Amino acid sequence: MTAMSLTGWRTPAIILICGSLIAMLTFGPRSAFGFFLTPMSNAHGWGREVFALAFAVQNLLWGIGQPVAGAIADRFGSARVICAGILLYGAGLMLMTVSTTPITLNITAGVLIGFGLSGCSFNIVLSAFGKLLKPEWRGLALGLGTGAGSFGQFLFAPFGVALIDHQGWQAALIVFGGLLLLSMPVALALMTPPSTSHAESGKQQSMKSALGEAFGHRSYVLLVLGFFTCGFQLAFVTAHLPAYLLDRGLSAEVGGWTIAIIGLFNIVGSLTSGYLGNILPKRYILSFIYFVRALSIAAFVLLPTSVPITLAFGVVTGLAWLSTVPPTSGLVAVMFGTRWLAMLYGFAFFSHQVGGFLGVWLGGIVFEATGSYNPVWWLSVFFGVMSALINLPIVEKPAGRFAAAPA
Secondary structure (H helix, E strand, O other), X not given: OOOOOOOOOOOXXXXXXXXXXXXXXXXXXXXXXXXXXXXXXXXXXXXHHHHHHHHHHHHHHHHHHHHHHHHHHHHHOHHHHHHHHHHHHHHHHHHHXXXXXXXXXXXXXXXXXXXXXXXXXXXXXXXXXXXXXXHXXXXXXXXXXXXHHHHHHHHHHHHHHXXXXXXXXXXXXXXXXXXXXXXXXXXXXXXXOOOOOOXXXXXXXXXXXXXXXXXXXXXXHHHHHHHHHHHHHHHHHHHHHHHHHHHOOOOHHHHHHHXXXXXXXXXXXXHHHHHHOOOOOHHHHHHHHHHHHHHHHHHHHHOOOOHHHHHHHHHHHHHOOOOOHHHHHHHHHHHHOOOOHHHHHHHHHHHHHHHHHHHHHHHHHHHHHHOOOHHHHHHHHHHHHHHHHHOOOOXXXXXXXXXXXXX
């Protein structure tokens, strides 16, 4: 599929800058949620499973809402979906300050932010890049958009720790919500027009037909299954690593800088992954990333806890953090084109978020039952090895309908 014609001020550079800014401001606050677990739990007398469940609900509803938001963006345009998502997300952040019961926390941190993220996260940004930019830009753009989200993580993790320490967790949430609203005006750069036709093969393809084609495609199913692990590992680390480090005698600042380092080095990992996706088989890139994750987690758990080892874990984890996203979304575009890219990638992301739900929730449940996170760490290692194997048989070529033309 050729990219849309761009005129006026919406040059490729402007689109990349604005999309990256949205990815940074929407992913940053969410990546710092783990630092609110301890102060909010202490303030309300909750066990860790309360915050963990709300964060798990957020991950699950983000995943459930993603294919729906993607289908709406594919059909009616990306900018409206992004703005609606930002409003829900911002409301959830600010209302968390008055969430004094587990039920209200599940509504604000879980439902509002979860559905908000499905509309404004980097997933919608990446699908807009796929539609607006030429194929030769696509690999770099996917890596840049993913890396921008991680730059938000790099900024918001230590910033969040400083705000919580000096102003309190309520003020930190309000500041996060206010900064998020700044991304609304730049969403205009990612406008994609309402789509009613399928230009890729000279005929229309309905949503039902696109879904039937995708889920009847063995390689797509393998890709979706493998992406489960990414969500499980990322959500568990984001939510529970700060508390895990506190339990092992390290300071909150070490946790903040570790999450920040993960975000910083993920910029390198995502850009490298996006670039390599243009010259190497994407399935091999994914298998390598999942295997590296498994090794790094095993080493982190087995070695003595210390600041150097923790920061080294942050570096390796960062390089493999969201670097799965460019090859995963790129494979969806290769197989099925970009007409229903946001929706089809959204279903892959749903698998990712089911993994995220289980990773966060099991972390809280297992810790309360055993006083240790180790069983979940080792489950993460197992899932990493399995996903490394699952991605190897993927056939990296267009589906039969596109056999005559490149995606």
